[in-house]
Amino acid sequence: MQQNQRSSSSGSSQSPRSPQSQPFLSVSVSDPVKLGNGVQAYISYRVFTKTNLPDYQGPEKIVIRRYNDFVWLRDRLFERYKGIFIPPLPEKSAVEKFRFSAEFIEMRRQGLDLFVNRIASHPELRLSDDLRLFLQADEETMERVRAQDLGIFKKPSDLMQIFKDMQSKVSDVVLGKEKPVEESTPEYEKMKRYIFELEEHLGEAQKHAFRLVKRQRELGQSLSDFGKAVKLLGACEGDSLGKAFAELGTKSEELSIKLQAEAHHLLMSFEEPLKDYVRAVQSIKATIAERATAFKQHCELSETVKLKEINLDKLMLTRSDKYGDAEAEYRELKAESEEATRRFETIVRLMNEEMVRFQEQKTADMGVAFHEFAKGQAHLANSFAGAWRGLLPKLEACSS
Amino acid sequence: MRGFGGSEFSVRRRFRDVVTLADRLSESYRGFFIPPRPDKSVVESQVMHKQEFVEQRRVALEKYLRKLAAHLVIRTSEELRMFLQVQGKLPLSTSTDVASRMLDGAVNLPKQLFGDSRSVVTPHEAVQPAKGGRDLLKKFRELKQSVTNDWGNSRPPAVEEDKEFMEKKEKLFDFETRLTDVSKQAESLVKAQQDMGDTMGELGLSFIKLTKFENEAAILDTQRKRAAELKNIATATVRGSRMYRELNAKTVNNLETLHGYLGAMLAAHNAYSDRANALLTVQTLLSEVSSLQSKADKLEAASSRVFGGDKTRNHKLEELKETMKITEDSKNYAVREYERIKVSSAEKMANLWSKVAEDTRGYVKDSS
Numbered sequence: 001m002q003q004n005q006r007s008s009s010s011g012s013s014q015s016p017r018s019p020q021s022q023p024f025l026s027v028s029v030s031d032p033v034k035l036g037n038g039v040q041a042y043i044s045y046r047v048f049t050k051t052n053l054p055d056y057q058g059p060e061k062i063v064i065r066r067y068n069d070f071v072w073l074r075d076r077l078f079e080r081y082k083g084i085f086i087p088p089l090p091e092k093s094a095v096e097k098f099r100f101s102a103e104f105i106e107m108r109r110q111g112l113d114l115f116v117n118r119i120a121s122h123p124e125l126r127l128s129d130d131l132r133l134f135l136q137a138d139e140e141t142m143e144r145v146r147a148q149d150l151g152i153f154k155k156p157s158d159l160m161q162i163f164k165d166m167q168s169k170v171s172d173v174v175l176g177k178e179k180p181v182e183e184s185t186p187e188y189e190k191m192k193r194y195i196f197e198l199e200e201h202l203g204e205a206q207k208h209a210f211r212l213v214k215r216q217r218e219l220g221q222s223l224s225d226f227g228k229a230v231k232l233l234g235a236c237e238g239d240s241l242g243k244a245f246a247e248l249g250t251k252s253e254e255l256s257i258k259l260q261a262e263a264h265h266l267l268m269s270f271e272e273p274l275k276d277y278v279r280a281v282q283s284i285k286a287t288i289a290e291r292a293t294a295f296k297q298h299c300e301l302s303e304t305v306k307l308k309e310i311n312l313d314k315l316m317l318t319r320s321d322k323y324g325d326a327e328a329e330y331r332e333l334k335a336e337s338e339e340a341t342r343r344f345e346t347i348v349r350l351m352n353e354e355m356v357r358f359q360e361q362k363t364a365d366m367g368v369a370f371h372e373f374a375k376g377q378a379h380l381a382n383s384f385a386g387a388w389r390g391l392l393p394k395l396e397a398c399s400s
Numbered sequence: 401m402r403g404f405g406g407s408e409f410s411v412r413r414r415f416r417d418v419v420t421l422a423d424r425l426s427e428s429y430r431g432f433f434i435p436p437r438p439d440k441s442v443v444e445s446q447v448m449h450k451q452e453f454v455e456q457r458r459v460a461l462e463k464y465l466r467k468l469a470a471h472l473v474i475r476t477s478e479e480l481r482m483f484l485q486v487q488g489k490l491p492l493s494t495s496t497d498v499a500s501r502m503l504d505g506a507v508n509l510p511k512q513l514f515g516d517s518r519s520v521v522t523p524h525e526a527v528q529p530a531k532g533g534r535d536l537l538k539k540f541r542e543l544k545q546s547v548t549n550d551w552g553n554s555r556p557p558a559v560e561e562d563k564e565f566m567e568k569k570e571k572l573f574d575f576e577t578r579l580t581d582v583s584k585q586a587e588s589l590v591k592a593q594q595d596m597g598d599t600m601g602e603l604g605l606s607f608i609k610l611t612k613f614e615n616e617a618a619i620l621d622t623q624r625k626r627a628a629e630l631k632n633i634a635t636a637t638v639r640g641s642r643m644y645r646e647l648n649a650k651t652v653n654n655l656e657t658l659h660g661y662l663g664a665m666l667a668a669h670n671a672y673s674d675r676a677n678a679l680l681t682v683q684t685l686l687s688e689v690s691s692l693q694s695k696a697d698k699l700e701a702a703s704s705r706v707f708g709g710d711k712t713r714n715h716k717l718e719e720l721k722e723t724m725k726i727t728e729d730s731k732n733y734a735v736r737e738y739e740r741i742k743v744s745s746a747e748k749m750a751n752l753w754s755k756v757a758e759d760t761r762g763y764v765k766d767s768s
Binding site: 194197198201202204205207208209211212215216218219221222223225226228229230232233235236356359360363364366367370373374377381 | 571574575578579581582584585586588589591592593595596599600602603606607609610613614617619620622623626629630633636637640
């Protein structure tokens with residue numbers, strides 16, 4: 001996988017560790033296995049880690065994880081690394097009967113593998129303790145930790161609420177806030193607009209790509225039925241004409257098989273990567289929401305500190321006994337405000353770096369995906385042309 | 401063609417004339433695969449806009465007349481010539497005049513019931529299958545015969561001898577079933593291709609939008625390069641969609657031929673029932689001959705016991721012998737007609753197969 005190759009190169013260029021042995025961290029998610037019974041049934045995955053990083057147990061380790069464990073990791077990283085674009089997870093829900101279909105499981109496995117690999121190749125995220133726990137802890141510990149942290153983290157729905165608050169300037173005015181507490185530099189506006197529009201365009205392309213998969217499958221089925229019917233018709237004829245019909249039928253069935261194979265390839269190598277980037281953009285939107293929260297806190301605390309400062313000066317002038325307490329309060333608040341400002345500025349800096357990284361990765365990944373698309377379509381078209389071309393001389397021969 | 405007197409001419413005809421032509425042809429050319437005429441479809445003329453309906457009918461009539469003209473035997477028919485050439489009212493008497501048929505039948509029936517030999521019909525008429533009102537007695541007899549055929553649970557001897565025919569008939573109807581299947585599958589293939597073309601078009605458009613957007617927002621050079629490549633893919637996708645549409649248009653055209661064959665199957669069905677009817681007539685006449693024969697034998701035996709002969713019985717015998725002779729003639733005519741139909745069926749079958757071969761070759765080539 002591309003990500004694995006990048007992990008070693010980015011590790012050596014950005015890591016502050018010793019340059020003697022290049023630190024690497026390589027992971028894979030594989031072997032989905034159904035566990036449990038009935039309603040409680042779920043899929044477990046094998047997570048394999050190969051690394052030379054200190055703090056990690058041995059050169060290789062295998063653990064068993066389930067989808068909810070991955071969700072835990074994502075939530076913790078999101079909480080701890082504000083400003084960084086956390087890699088997206090494959091979809092949570094699925095229609096019941098689809099949940100254990102081979103295709104869905106494979107799509108999910110692919111998505112989980114991509115998720116962990118992106119974390120492992122991110123210069124900051126790969127150093128996270130949460131990642132280490134996820135990759136190394138035994139299953140009971142993992143389950144215990146996950147159960148503990150349930151409900152502590154912000155759910156995506158909470159974030160969306162913050163988002164909505166951020167976008168409703170009107171309600172701010174109604175609530176009596178004098179200024180809208182929202183960042184609005186031209187660069188930031190541009191970035192936000194880009195992200196929102198990108199989601200639209202990618203989403204549309206993904207929607208049609210999914211439909212195309214369906215169409216290819218339908219065409220494949222149609223060709224197969226047609227081939228069978230033609231073969232039966234040919235059985236009514238004799239000699240060369242009958243043979244020609246049989247050939248036509250056989251070729252149709254062969255092409256039908258190729259179509260089905262190509263449809264699967266299109267799904268896994270093109271549609272899924274597109275979908276993955278739609279999710280990635282949605283993750284960026286969550287980071288944008290975090291930035292808005294941080295900005296709001298920074299603004300509000302700054303305001304409060306200013307007011308407190310004015311108040312303090314008043315108290316000093318009036319030589320009040322409350323001055324001492326007020327001053328202590330003021331210092332505390334000032335520290336908090338500076339912290340909030342620092343947090344916000346970190347997020348801004350990180351996001352700028354992340355945007356560049358995101359564009360690089362997206363360009364590369366999308367390039368591969370579109371290449372696969374073109375390759376697949378060309379392969380299919382060639383198969384069709386070849387099949388019919390081979391059939392023509394046979395048909396011409398029996399036009400006596 | 402000779403016999404037409406002139407190379408170009410035009411007449412005005414109404415739809416009822418076409419119905420007359422079709423009926424007369426089906427009488428004169430029994431056993432042939434006669435192309436089916438356009439439907440009367442009274443309902444449609446009320447549902448559709450008059451203009452639309454008239455145009456549709458015109459197209460169908462043109463197709464029908466062209467098929468008749470292409471039929472090697474029917475194109476030489478007098479009925480067709482009259483239809484195409486004679487100005488003014490069509491001089492073909494309609495054979496579907498229900499009132500006169502009923503009248504005919506009613507007039508003939510008493511004579512037939514009372515054994516009036518002078519009212520026995522001519523061989524030519526005898527050979528036609530009983531048509532409802534025209535020949536009630538004949539109808540009864542044929543009904544009795546076909547019941548005998550069925551209930552006797554034995555195949556009529558005339559058919560058993562022609563195993564080859566039965567095989568060919570089964571083969572043809574087999575062919576029809578499979579042809580119908582292919583036609584159905586071809587239709588869903590066309591729909592699937594249509595959907596493919598549409599979706600590819602929409603996908604291509606979404607690519608174009610995406611690449612334009614990314615190009616405008618590009619901050620890296622690699623992005624710009626990729627955007628250009630994506631544009632190529634987008635164009636190719638849209639082109640692919642257009643190709644599917646073209647392919648589909650061609651496929652639909654070729655389907656026309658396939659559906660034409662299903663129409664031909666209908667002609668085959670009619671020809672087969674002509675033949676079956678002819679056979680029934682032959683058998684009816686055969687058993688009539690044999691029952692007349694036994695009557696004659698009985699009479700002869702009876703009158704020979706009377707000294708000097710029995711004048712009445714002898715007279716009856718003479719009459720009976722006359723009836724027998726005429727019936728025998730009818731039977732011979734019927735057998736000849738049946739044989740003729742057999743031959744023409746076989747010929748037509750051979751023609752049909754080769755025409756199918758010709759046409760479906762073109763269909764397959766174009767679907768590539």
